[in-house]
Amino acid sequence: DVVMTQSPLSLPVTLGQPASISCRSSQSLVYSDGNTYLNWFQQRPGQSPRRLIYKVSNRDSGVPDRFSGSGSGTDFTLKISRVEAEDVGVYYCMQGTHVMFTFGQGTKLEIK
């Protein structure tokens, strides 16, 4: 199985400051169709996960533009340009290239 490794696992951030989460995969995530199925999800406390970013860098509808995704191959990053209180929660990267699909361990973002 493809192992997804996130860092850091805990991310205390001051309101208005930037935040960055790294996600590394144990294999390349480029699929045979040319797409890279690396997605990012946010799970706020007590809620279901919500997709933020799909295929590395495509922001979902309704997701604030302070969220951005980047990367290629095996190395990916989620960035929040200015953290707001509503961003508290756990962030997961997930690969949909290789079956079995796998998630990172999660990064817990909290306000300092």
Place this chain on the structure above:
Amino acid sequence: QVQLAESGGGLVKPGGSLRLSCAASGFTFSDHYMSWIRQAPGKGLEWVSYINTGGTFTNYADSVKGRFTISRENANNSLYLQMNSLRAEDTAVYYCARTARLFDYWGQGTLVTVSS
């Protein structure tokens, strides 16, 4: 708007069975692969299974292969997960999600507790 509503969770003894349902609305159900994903209490997310649009192809995580069966009824906009030979480690909130590789919409989840 897209809505997914899981049901069927509950308390079951080890070795028992349970059938989860997911009612879909707001989109053309038969056009989309569907998936189940679970989350043990206080833990991360684990993909469980997916099914293709016609219900003719399925795939499972190794942890549930041979015990769980995913199915769908396109006429009723419904997705199912039949869970047999349940173990304590199957205790989790089970989510249905639209698509396979992209998981663009999720339901609110249903809690399955396996305990004697």
